Amino acid sequence: MTAVLKTEFLGQKYENPFMNASGVHCLTVNELDELKRSKAGAFITxxxxxLERAGNPEPRYYATALGSINSMGLPNKGFQYYLDYVVDYQKNDSDGKAPFFSVAGMSRDENINILKIIQRSDFQGVTELxxxxxxxxxxxxxxxxxxxxxxxxxxxxxxxxxxxGVKLPPYFDFAHFDIVANILNKFPLAYVNCVNSVGNGLYVDAASESVVIKPKNGFGGIGGDYIKPTALANVRAFYTRLNPTIKVIGTGGIASGQDAFEHLLCGATMLQVGTALYEEGISVFERLEKELKEVMTQKGYKTIEEFRGQLRTL
Known part of the structure; x- marks a missing residue:
């Protein structure tokens, strides 16, 4: 028996559930094209x-033993750069790996204006706010x-x-899970993405008695192994609280097939990879695909749908 990772998400079929996390390996057209050619099932801008942003001063990313800390500051090539890419891709590629389009205005008005342009545009794919x-x-x-x-x-x-879809920060209280889910359930959202990095952590280099990144006096978002339990909690909390029509993308601490399996078990449909992609490069997707198939085969699962969301409690 060979495990199959084929995944359906919002009516689109993907070879596997893996994607990059927005912010990693997706700044330029060249990087996006590398994701297109990779083993990732889908990808996001x-x-x-x-307008184009240079982001925060460097150093702004630092790898740690258990993950990473970063304060990138939304460096990007500007809205039109990515809109042109996703519209052109839609017209000229039929590989079933249509990119998701991530947007992050610096104000409410900017978000509204950006989404109005997308609504009027030829882009028919998935937008992530x-x-x-x-x-x-x-x-x-x-x-x-x-x-x-x-x-x-x-x-x-x-x-x-x-x-x-919307990308959410991590929440840490049952009351907040309930409040946010009640808000989200009022709207025809396609999905929620759980979670962005845990904000404003601090990593100290004891040898130099210093912080390791420059922006915000060393404070930055924490990713990698550190945040997997928090990410799993948020995936599970929203999977069990949201309308079934609102899917969940799992993001946070996915560096192995077992990590991926755990996110799917908690209820995620698609999976985004951040720190592991940054450290390993696009070959990470081939490894994750292989490892997830091995985990599923060992457990006797042929498809993801046989176990997705089926987390047991004691």
Whole structure:
């Protein structure tokens, strides 16, 4: 018996559930094309702002023994750069790996304006609205302002009719899971992406008695092994609280086939890889695909749907 990783998501069929996490290996057309040619089932663009941004000063990423810390500051080539790419891809490629389009305005008005342009555009794919960037100095995460989150989504769905998902920050309290799920269930969202990095961690180099990244005096988003339990908790919390029509993408700490299996078991449909992709490069997808098949075969599963969401409790 050979395990099969074929995945259906929003009516589209993918060879496997793996994607890059927005922000990793997706800044330029060349990087996006490398993802297209990789073993990833799908891929997503860098979160775009209206105008090009250089991002925060370097060093702004640091690998640690258990993951990473970063404060990138939304470096991107600007909204039009990525819109041109995804529209051109849609017209000229039929490989079934249509890119998701991530956007992250610096204000509510900017988000609305960007989404209005997408609604009017020829792009018919999936848009992801990033409500959870923790690394822009002076800009709080929208996802932690519940009233603002509801206001933005209310305004968006007055005009937006294309598939839209939201990328969420990690939540840490059952009350917050309940509040956010109640808000999200009011809207025809395609999916939620759980989670962005755990914001404003601090990593200290004891030898130099210093922080390791320059922006924000060393404070940055934590990713990798550190955050897998938090990511799994958020995947499970929203999988069990959201309307069944709202799918969950699992992101956080996926560096092995077992990590992927755990996210799927908790209820994720697609999986995004960040730190492991940054450290290993696009060959990570081939390894993850192989390892996930091995885990499934050992457990006697032929398809993901046989176990997705079937986490047991004691």
């Amino acid at each position: 860098k979160s775009a702002t209206t 990033n409500l959870s960037c923790p690394n822009v100095p002076g800009k709080p995460q929208v996802g932690y302002d519940f009233q603002m989150t509801e206001q933005i989504l209310t305004q968006v769905f007055e005009f937006f009719r294309k598939p839209l």
